[in-house]
């Protein structure tokens with residue numbers, strides 16, 4: 001007879017997600033992507049490969065883009081996390097990168113989109129006025145099977161423009 | 169004045185939801201559902217001798233473990249058919265040895281990844297804990313991997329399928345062999361294309377909920393056909409169809425793999441929900457998608473061709489071998505398409521094509537965007553280039569000389585297409601398209617550029633490829649449109665959406681046909697609660713089929729609105745028009761008498777009860793009515809709504825031509841696409857922005873298929889690169905900018921003049937890129953994809969041959 005395989009022991013972790021603090025009791029092996037999606041029900045973060053290659057699960061951890069499918073949630077106690085839901089404008093509408101994706105037809109099925117939005121948000125923080133080559137380079141770590149990337153690269157440029165425009 | 173919406177690059181209504189993280193994909197549903205994981209075979213070919221679950225029983229959170237025997241017991245107890253083999257979806261008289269898989273293996277596994285045991289647990293973590301502790305004993309059988317091994321047939325995939333041959337099919341027009349033998353010039357070519365796969369970013373997934381009180385089952389599945397899944401699930405579970413609904417949530421890409429149904433999981437997950445009385449969910453992970461969904465493309469071709477001094481085809485004979493994997497649930501669609509669409513825009517003279525569809529111990533092969541056409545296009549276009557090289561003629565000229573001319577349309581190729589109908593091209597202007605392409609890419613000036621690059625030590629080359637794509641296959645699609653009393657227009661069609669912007673595109677059509685503002689239209693697809701009759705989303709058919717269906721439905725609603733409004737406005741129907749959602753007398757402008765469609769909807773539905781303000785206007789004492797007439801006029805029905813279907817006699821045929829410029833590195837043999845030009849004819853463009861997006865995506869998949877993507881099977885049947893780390897899908901850094909020009913030859917077959925656009929972009933990729941590399945290197949290319957290392961070795965072989 002084998003031992004009971006228990007996953008019962010949990011660790012208390014405090015995550016601030018999109019400005020809201022959550023205290024969660026999680027098993028040590030719970031991935032950040034699952035904690036966000038299924039414990040906090042922020043399903044905007046998508047999982048396309050669960051091995052760190054596609055970038056669909058990208059979120060910002062203390063401002064830096066990271067792959068939430070490769071992180072254990074308990075390792076991020078105290079971290080500030082931004083997901084695609086947190087890239088909206090203050091009134092809950094589309095934020096500049098999201099608006100740019102809409103205008104440029106930079107999404108089709110939308111499954112990869114959240115990872116691009118977070119990645120580009122962080123990129124434009126560092127480089128507010130990229131060239132087209134830089135824009136292409138910036139999104140070259142994320143997979144999209146639908147768009148062929150042409151319009152995503154355009155959306156990076158357009159998002160940079162939108163972010164420079166004074167908010168009315 | 170309302171502007172026409174069809175033809176405008178209208179921004180998508182889907183986007184605001186999807187870009188803000190508010191999409192609802194399969195795994196976004198059912199956070200509290202039980203979750204499923206599978207024990208899948210690690211062996212390509214084996215008998216399952218024993219399954220021992222003892223160690224798994226103590227896993228915390230375990231709910232149930234099912235094997236094939238449980239399915240058999242369930243059949244005896246409840247009359248279900250879950251234990252029986254999955255359906256052969258598309259039978260064909262030549263498919264003499266069709267074999268399909270079981271939802272859980274019944275004693276034999278035929279590819280790595282085939283499901284053997286289903287585990288249900290409180291969540292996926294617990295389910296995988298249990299999976300790890302289940303032991304399966306196997307008796308090994310010899311794996312058959314690749315076309316050569318299947319043809320040799322020293323061992324069999326299925327004991328009762330001699331030669332590993334599921335089907336052998338021949339089509340012929342004229343006497344091709346005689347024509348080739350009599351031709352002044354002849355060539356033979358061996359060509360090969362390797363396996364790739366649809367590989368949507370979202371894998372498959374199923375969520376099922378059984379409502380015991382209502383005795384009804386609701387299934388959400390990431391599918392390309394909800395209506396047919398509904399029928400299949402009801403049949404498998406022995407439920408009245410009436411008690412089953414299938415809803416397609418947002419789908420993260422399909423590209424063909426999700427048209428196959430029912431997948432084992434689409435049967436097993438609903439079955440478990442039914443037996444357990446709790447919601448159950450399965451979300452495919454990426455490795456599962458690699459080893460247990462579907463692949464495509466793998467074929468070997470042998471071509472014999474005869475032609476005259478001008479390069480005109482006199483006879484073409486193609487024999488090819490199609491590796492369809494372990495089972496053949498989707499029938500012969502892919503090789504039939506290859507064998508017919510290979511002809512492209514050309515007149516082949518006499519044509520004979522023969523193929524064998526072969527079993528191997530690998531993942532099944534079912535349509536992936538392009539569905540057999542990229543292979544056919546590769547074969548025909550390589551042949552054209554070989555003829556040009558043989559005769560020393562310009563490659564574009566040889567193509568031009570073989571084109572079907574515009575005045576020969578409609579053109580009958582004399583074959584039977586994948587829908588069982590004639591291969592009859594409805595429209596197209598191939599010389600016109602070629603002229604545009606040559607202009608766009610600068611074909612005639614390229615030789616000078618190549619020379620100049622050579623002088624600088626650079627190697628550049630150009631290639632082109634042409635295709636014709638049968639799109640919009642039948643049998644039918646339908647639409648339902650209802651105008652609500654607040655003027656909202658609710659549209660539904662049964663086929664599904666995987667990112668093509670159907671909600672936007674269909675709303676554009678309805679806006680024009682009905683005369684209502686685009687913003688008032690809400691479109692639902694793929695929900696059997698809303699629309700029960702449909703075929704599915706594949707073969708670039710939505711714009712043609714559902715587009716036409718909602719167009720004719722909108723016309724019916726419009727007629728009904730005008731009939732009702734003509735009473736209210738006391739004007740003849742012929743004198744009325746609908747503008748911006750208002751019915752008014754023509755020529756009276758905005759100030760004339762008018763009635764808005766919401767009010768017409770109220771009038772259409774005479775009521776007894778005033779449950780809201782709008783209803784008040786329709787109650788029996790509210791409006792003076794002719795006391796001698798029934799409240800609902802004879803032949804009418806209440807409600808401003810209609811449902812219509814569109815069923816065309818045969819497919820429409822879109823076409824296009826691509827030209828590619830590549831540069832190859834003289835030292836490293838790295839291959840870079842410098843320019844990618846597309847001329848595209850999909851008939852009337854409903855939304856050019858969406859069409860171009862489809863082309864971009866297709867081109868990226870074409871580039872992937874030409875330069876990067878292949879399924880690396882080891883001889884023992886292990887898929888060596890079953891991850892995104894090793895299966896190289898292109899990133900933005902690998903995909904070129906795409907230059908597009910359109911030629912519009914409307915289809916005469918449907919009310920909108922549209923031809924499909926979804927798959928086109930991918931079709932000529934491998935062919936055009938092979939031609940460009942050949943041009944840059946002066947080395948004959950006969951297999952795709954090609955990696956830098958393969959090109960490097962080709963160079964060495966070539967040098968040796970030359971020295």
Ligand code: FES
Nearest residue numbers: 048052053055069
């Ligand atoms: S899901 Fe995390 S990188 Fe793909």
Ligand code: FES
Nearest residue numbers: 108109144145146
């Ligand atoms: S939009 Fe579908 S994967 Fe990118």
